[in-house]
Amino acid sequence: MFKRIWGWIQRFSSPKHFYDISGKMIPWFAVSALLLGVYGLYMGLFVAPTDYQQGESYRIIFIHVPAAWMSLFIYMVMAIASAIGLIWQIKLADMVAAASAPIGAWFTFLALVTGSLWGKPMWGAYWVWDARLTSELILLFLYFGYMALQSSIEDQRTADKASGLLAIVGVVNIPIIHYSVEWWNTLHQGATVAKFDKPSMHIDMLIPLLVMAFAAKLFYAAVVLVRARNEVLMRERNRQWVRELVEKI
Amino acid sequence: MLKAFYHLLARDLRLAFRLRHELANPLIFFVLVVSLFPLAVTPNAELLQEMAPGVIWVSALLSVLLSLDRLFKQDYEDGSLDQLMLSPNPLVILVLAKVAAHWLLTGLPLVLIAPLLGLFMYVPAEANGVLMLSLLLGTPVLSLVGAIGVSLTVAVNRGGVLLSLIILPLYIPILIFGANAVDVASDGLSVRGQILFLGAVLAMSISLAPLATAVALRITASR
Amino acid sequence: MLKAFYHLLARDLRLAFRLRHELANPLIFFVLVVSLFPLAVTPNAELLQEMAPGVIWVSALLSVLLSLDRLFKQDYEDGSLDQLMLSPNPLVILVLAKVAAHWLLTGLPLVLIAPLLGLFMYVPAEANGVLMLSLLLGTPVLSLVGAIGVSLTVAVNRGGVLLSLIILPLYIPILIFGANAVDVASDGLSVRGQILFLGAVLAMSISLAPLATAVALRITASR
Amino acid sequence: MNGSEFSWSEFFHMGGYAVFVWSSYGLALLMVVVNIVSPIIERKRVIARVKRAIKREASNGQVN
């Protein structure tokens, strides 16, 4: 039984098989991300009511919150994939991890900037040293570290393992960072920062938010597959099947 | 196994004592960086006192960070690291020995001199004790976690800044709790929570970090 | 001669761009170190604003310091430095080219990102301009003076901390005037004096430091 | 919008928060575009590289 599953995993995770399957999956993800995104934007920009406290500025939420969620989600994906790659020596997992990092960094960056842009009208400052903000900034650095390590080691196999180990160590640290920052903030912080007091959200706001979040996930799925396919081509460039495939393109 | 630990520790210490001036370097760097702040920010006593815990902790952190490549860099470059990996002893033990030597040579001196700097920066006497204690618990974690980073970057030329990029985010919790403990102690409050946290992190890093470092070293050696 | 300058500059830049990630490293280090302070000291806006000029300048200084071994270390270790010294072109020109490349790769990015960090640390908008200007005048001096130090220590293994020891004292005047300019500008006063001083020091170091560096390199090569 | 007549200028005005809201959305759009375009460019580069390698090996093979 176990053997069969293992065999199946290995077959599926063979780069060639992945390349074929993912080629078929990408259009589906891309199209549904597009449809959901357009629908979410429509709902968010035209249908959702104006917030009585924040006015129209709150509409940033439909970008900001999905981006922030994705930034955490993608890091988790990256760390889990790295662990799989490191423990079971599945190359495909390493490729997915490597492909995820830049996307995750982009989402983190987006969350930071949109949060900043939101912060200016809300708090009167682009940046405050709030716990959540600070940990998001640190998350960005964790991504940068992963990518820097990945790209500075020549040997691909070594690079994968080294940066994978870093991703795992980082994931152990994320909760520690999270709690320490939170705790630090509550100790230090008086009234300087208006905390996000979460408004009990209007259903018309919640729906576009969730739709956008889902669209972001699908978008990630599509992009990560495209990137992973690139990695497959690059790393398997000496295999016969890649050569045949490339000749045809 | 204990013998292997002891021998490697002794070698690293001997090597450091051979270059006697090297010994003092992280210490001097620490003192220099701390003393940049009164110059750059303000000589005002009150403000200095307020900044002191943070500044001292940041400087300690930076000087450990900068001395990290002592850990494996040379051994890597001259091939001794290969010999270590080919030792019949478990790699984890050897890693622990090297980290212990590193801490004795960099962390410990910082711990010992910190109260003096605290004095210079107007840290109250009772908080000065907490400063030492927090560094005593925190600096070994810096060495232990740093070892993972060094072993990952040792093969990368000019890895210095890359190392900081990788390591600094991981250091942040220690920094926050360490500096905060001193801060709170200056206000005369209890610091039990912070100290317990630092202790817990230390225990965790002693048990996990050498393993991760050993794995990282095997990855690095595979060139 | 100009061609030699240009070629060497181009080589160093090419080498840096080859390692694209390396490019960003001093910058990221700078940002990381600056952001350690709010974490270690306080997130309080007022206090941060007061510390900001000093903290930003100290961090800039440290990140230039740490990137200094980029200047000659590798060239020394792989023997390229010997080849440079055996070049028919005057060594001073070659030194200037290397320092120029170093500044373009580390100092300039710091100058460009500093206003953003100023924003994070609540530096007032008008003082932010002065921050940039002071760094623009100051960071080349850091590279120029740093080059002397590196060329003296490059032959010493593990020279990192030794280097700081030699260089930091020389950096202190720049630090004081640079940070002070921003400080004064935050209070809305004129900073003409400070800026003139920084300019004068820059002019002096451009004309003298490369000479000193060339001499130091000849000494170092004589192994 | 809530019932009141919809006007595009009001929509773009975003109740005075236009700069913040639209730059956020603009940035998000930019990020989406970059994330679509850059892997596609990368793919072209990889394929070109493999093709070059094939060519080089073919010519080397004749020499040997």
Place this chain on the structure above:
Amino acid sequence: MSNTNTSPSILETRQLECVRDDRLLFSGLSITLAAGEVLQIEGANGSGKTSLLRILCGLRRADAGEVLWQGEEVSGVREDYYANMIYIGHLPCIKGDLTTLENIRSLLDTRSQSVPLDEIDQALAKVGLAGFDDVPAKALSSGQRRRILLAFILLAKARLWIMDEPLTALDVQGVALVESMLLEHREAGGSAIFTTHHGMQLPCEMRSVTLGIQQAGKC
């Protein structure tokens, strides 16, 4: 031959493969080394000799195939393998700040061996470093530094020597010294694998494997 487990081989490789960057360096490489055998790995620059030796030591992972120590997969018997094998690579493994004696001591320490001083002195004399025992290694010339490693090899008393270009930087006497060391080692039942570009003449039978020319070196 490589499949008979009963052979008294001390080191054996099965279908080793090594790929670097894009190029296949070797594949299907099966070598059997018995006690008392000396094997030279030959091959042009870049043919993969260093890579092969690092794989044999377990420092690098092969892209396919396995390395067996006395019939068992190396990763399973690491401790035993490393206690009986010694590897000398391209790099000097020498600390410039330690003296010759201290260098040897700490190299032996990594193998958990402690050797009495007079034995070390003998070995130093044998490799031509008598009188240099308290000179810091950085004040030695490149050839003298390599000689420290020769003393280390003598003292380690390992059964299998794996040496990458042991003749680097050695003068004529140094080369003769290595040759006589290998002979003695072989006579005592030890085995060795080495690479060299500079003709080493051993007056004993010596097998050799050439990388690069035949794609699948067999012996």
Place this chain on the structure above:
Amino acid sequence: MSNTNTSPSILETRQLECVRDDRLLFSGLSITLAAGEVLQIEGANGSGKTSLLRILCGLRRADAGEVLWQGEEVSGVREDYYANMIYIGHLPCIKGDLTTLENIRSLLDTRSQSVPLDEIDQALAKVGLAGFDDVPAKALSSGQRRRILLAFILLAKARLWIMDEPLTALDVQGVALVESMLLEHREAGGSAIFTTHHGMQLPCEMRSVTLGIQQAGKC
């Protein structure tokens, strides 16, 4: 002989002395090298060959004596000397991150030489690196890296070659290549000084100076 200023010597040393740490490596060393002459510096490990070559280049200062380039003290005619001399030391001078081509280009740049691409390609082909021109040097084996230097020597067209252990890491073909390079260079009227431990057979007359044995090598 060493005192006749009219001799057509291109490099000449007078009463050179070198002391390292406490030991006198050589003293009173006077060498004259004419155009078209090849000189081998011999000596056991640690006899001071590297030190001597560095002194000849002006990288190290002699403890006594002087080095003359075409009859004039080197420190006075640096520019001319360095434009006509090339030194290859123990160290590779190679940047792992640059490609073979870029490495050669930047080595030539330090000499302010610009060489057309096809000439570089020819040189690369000659040293056996054809097709490696866009490979980063760190992905080359140790011997391949040394070959980049050989191409550099060919392209630099210097009149005097000073080479410290040029055969390091080279395989048999590599050694033959260096030999033929030296021959051609000599035929074209160039001179060379080199050290090597690994017998280089030049079918031309070749002088040699041995360090270490006679305290004051004269010739």
